[in-house]
Amino acid sequence: MVEDGPRPGSSDDRNHDAAPITTPRSSIIGPEFKASAWVGLIANANSGVGAGRDRVARLVRALKRKGLECRVAWSPADRLVMVDQASRSPSCRCLVAVGGDGTVSALINEHPTVPICVLPAGTENLFARHFGLSRHPEEAAETIAHGRAISLDLGAANDRRFALMAGIGFDAEIVTRHHLARVGHSQRVRPTSRVAYVEPVLRASFEYEFPTLTVRVEDPEPAEVFSGSIAFVFNLPSYALGLPIAPTAREDDGLLDLVVFRDPGPLAALHYLWLIFRGLHLDRPGVWHRRVRRVSVSSDVSIPVQLDGDPGGSINPSAPTPWTAQVLPRAVTLLVPASYSNSMLVS
Incomplete structure (x- = not known):
């Protein structure tokens, strides 16, 4: 009610x-x-x-x-x-x-x-x-x-919208494990905290197999294909703990920021994490960053997806079409403090 x-x-x-x-x-x-x-x-x-x-x-x-x-x-x-x-x-x-x-x-x-x-x-x-x-x-x-009103882009992953990001692979495995622990046998979502992520991170590090992703940029120009183990599609430059994975992502540019990490395994993931903390990852071989309107991801095995920090389904190898993410320009209006500065103010 x-x-x-x-x-x-x-x-x-x-x-x-x-x-x-x-x-x-x-x-x-x-x-x-x-x-x-x-x-x-x-x-x-x-x-x-x-x-x-x-x-x-x-x-x-x-x-x-x-x-x-x-x-x-x-x-x-x-x-x-x-x-x-x-x-x-x-x-x-x-x-x-x-x-x-x-x-x-x-x-x-x-x-x-x-x-x-x-x-x-x-x-x-x-x-x-x-x-x-x-x-x-x-x-x-x-x-x-x-407050003032600004127009925001959103992302759409198949039939679901996201405001922050989509994650495919290792980080989505952590999100899925955390969600299952949070729900438990009662099927009721319990309050959580950052500490609750420690066990899912450790278990995923030992048990996740880092299968290969095939990532295709589906914009008319240029057409590119990447092979990696972890992929992100960002609408905003925000990630847990303030990690600057896609620091140039903007909410009002009509584009999404794709970041693909090539090398598999927990040690490679830890190395990438260290580079991200230092802001050096986008300059390294085996890390690709593109600004796109539409991207598709496929794999030979099922791979978890997270959307805005919640489970978002999976990459299904038997699906008739690949998993896709695309930008939805100016899809929602947000009220922000009057002091907020943005070029997309609604008149």
Whole structure:
């Protein structure tokens, strides 16, 4: 059920001093909105270490003080209903993902037609950090009410969208193992932390076989084919721990950044990691970096894929067509702080 305000049992504003509701000033994406304007919150109570529920309650209070009512969706079914409601409602200011990068991914895969924003409450929060979006609900409310709107490219991997990156091979194996441990026998996703990645990294290092990938750039010019063991397709230059794998990737250039690592094995992966930390990997033989619109990946065996840090299926050798990723130019509008500088501001 889509709810008005926080879920029962979460923090409310019974002990909060009442503040006058004022009509906010106009923002760059349209005229002044009325007190009846509303914001949809796509919430994940289990993001990160379980901070989602408290952040939702604080954000609801902060938005109410700015004259914006809130509707909260806690489940995938509610999220689908809310995105549909927003597309039909001229009074919807935006939809806000309250959670980590997985919550952002879930929202963009509902194909929202209104602007989105993010209140980060996850483990890495790569998307939010890239755009300078604050973890503090009060600052997030200011961005929602008075922020600027920018148009972003997205990537599409077969039928799923991604905002950050797609990873094929070793890193996707780690993501898949971490996800399975996080879900467990209960099939309920539990909160996580960076420490929870240690065991999946160690197990994958000993057990993953690093099969060969065939990567084809499918742009009209130039046509290229690479053979490697690990591949990434970046939309944003953000990766876990701040690793600069594709530091020149941009969210507004109509292109994706392809990075392919040739040599297989855990020792080669460790060597590549050292080069990435030092910012030297793109100059090394056996590492290829291309800026592309469309790329396909195939293999003789099944290989895992991750999208924005969550399992994204696999490269299926028996599929009638290869796995593909392509850019979706200006596919979504994002509210960012008023101080944010970007050439793709929406007038």
